Amino acid sequence: MRYFTETAKYLFVICTITLTGCNKDSRTGPEDNGASPNILLIIADDMGKDATAGFAEGNVKPNTPNIDGIRNKGVSFNNFWVYPTCSPTRASILTGKYGYRTGVKWANDLLGSSEPILHQYLKENTEDAYATALVGKWHLSGNENTMFNPETLGMDYYAGLLRGGVESYYQWMLTEDGHQSTQTAYITEKFTGLAIDWIKAQDRPWFLWLAYTAPHTPFHVPPAEMHTQGNLPEYMQGISALPYYLAAIEAMDFQIGRLLNSLPDAERENTVIIFIGDNGTPNLAAQFPYSNSTVKGTLYQGGINTPLFVSGPGITRIGEQDDHLVGSTDLFATIAEVAGISSPEINDSKSFKPLFSGEDSNRDFQYSEMNDGASDLWAISDGQYKLIVNANGGQEMYDLSTDPYEGNDLLAGILSSGQLAAKERLQIELDRIRD
Structure with missing residues (x-):
């Protein structure tokens, strides 16, 4: 028995410039010039394969030239598993551990402050060579702790949203360096601006975890210049959520292009970019072949098999698809190895960096789990x-x-x-x- 839980104008000139910047053929990796690569992890919130170009699932796709550029200039992983909801996926990346070990097995579960995190691991094992930051959605402090500062766990900088979502994309609470303020800027645009400002201030290699809230509900219409879904009225229950969901993805892609365009050419060419969806599409926006009972919130493929694209220096498989087994836990060891740390296995995490250049994988099984209190x-x-x-x-x-x-x-x-x-x-x- 199945279980379940719960056109405006696009700036084509800017997008063309973005694609040109993202498709440079000359790339020199750290193996070639001795420079440690920057690492950019981009997390889309509730973005499944059916909403992502490059996969057969789904009949209607958003216009995402910048995400497409990441995929086309690197490797697309077909068998990437996450968790059915966002908090455990994030905890698994941050710790390299399965959810039952950290206690984070469902949305709003609390990650203990004693858990060593990826940012701190990078700093301790590279002699503080990397500046580290997390910008965007946190969602690992439970429901009650609204004053938590993730910087206390070992990252240099945090700015973003502590909770799992917002009531409005245009009015929300920002936590930055432990201080809170009400924001009225479109949240996807604000996160991008914070990321750009932080990167510009760095004078050493950096690791940035950029976690957008998009395209998670609520289905609020983005600024018109950021999407191509037309003149959408305010979303109301009972009408199709799909164009609103796609508009949020397009706005996120627009902002990813803005971020990549802000990087000088040399810095962009020395940046490994990892793009993932943290869990499957929500049922209101799910497309065939998925159903409401096989998407976000379930352990079926529509809930846990999401996009993973990697591009940048050291990735020699350009425009290829890979069928090896990869899990969200594996991002810990992989990012560590990209940063020069020779530890192919850490906790439950197995580095898939060898797959960047066509070598073999050491993972024979994938694992995921959920515990929503009822199941x-x-x-x-x-x-x-x-x-x-x-x-x-x-x-x-x-x-x-x-x-x-x-x-x-x-x-x-x-x-x-x-x-x-x-x-x-x-x-x-x-x-x-x-x-």
Whole structure:
């Protein structure tokens, strides 16, 4: 049984300049010139494959020339797993640990202050060679702690939104350096401006985690120059949310272009860019082949298999797609290795940096989980078979090679000997992970 939780004018000239800047053929990586690369991690909030160009899922795509530029100048990972909601995905990246180890398994769960985070790890293991920052959505302080300063965990700078969302994209509470102020600027634009200002102030290699709230609800219309979805009226319940959702993505892409254009050519060419969606599309904007019960908030592919693009110095596979297994936890070790730290495995994190140049991967299984207080579930896959286990004893199993959108639960019938062996392997690995 399935479970579930819950055209304006575009600035074409600017976009053309952006694409030109993002598509330079001459690139020199740290291996070539000895310079440590900058690292830019961009997180889109609630952006699934069905809303992302470059994937077969979804019939209507937003116009995203800048995100497309990242994908086209690097590697697109087809089998990237996250968590069904945003907080555990963010915690898994920040700590390199699975959610059951940190206690962050659902939206609004609290990440303990004793957990070592990626920013601090970079500083301690590069002799403070990297400046580190997090701009944008935090969502790891629970519901109550509205005065928390993430800088106390070991990053140089934090500015953004502590909570998981806003009531208005045009009126929201900014926390910067531990101080709060009410903002009326469009939140996606403001986050970008803060990121640009911080980067300009750096005189050493930097790691910036830029976490947009877009395209998460509410479906508020962006400034007209940032999207191509037409003259949208104020969103009201009962009308299609899709154009509003796509408009928010286009506005985010517009701002990503603004950020990339702000970088001098040499700095841009020495920056590794990682773009991800933190979980699947929300049900109000989900497109075929996903349904309301297989997107955000679920352990089905529409909830946890999201976009991952990587481009920049050291990435020699230009415009390629990769089918190796990757998880959000793996971003910790990967970013550390990009920064020059020789630790291919850290906590539950396995670096996938070798995949940048066509080498092999050391990950044989993917893992995700959720616990929303009512359902406690885990998922594991070897790339072909996927097993979902409920703490109440229920199980589901799918062959993703023939049934990629999980329409046929193999456990509803009689398993073949090969399927039985696969189920046993998955169960053994799941038990090992959760031991």
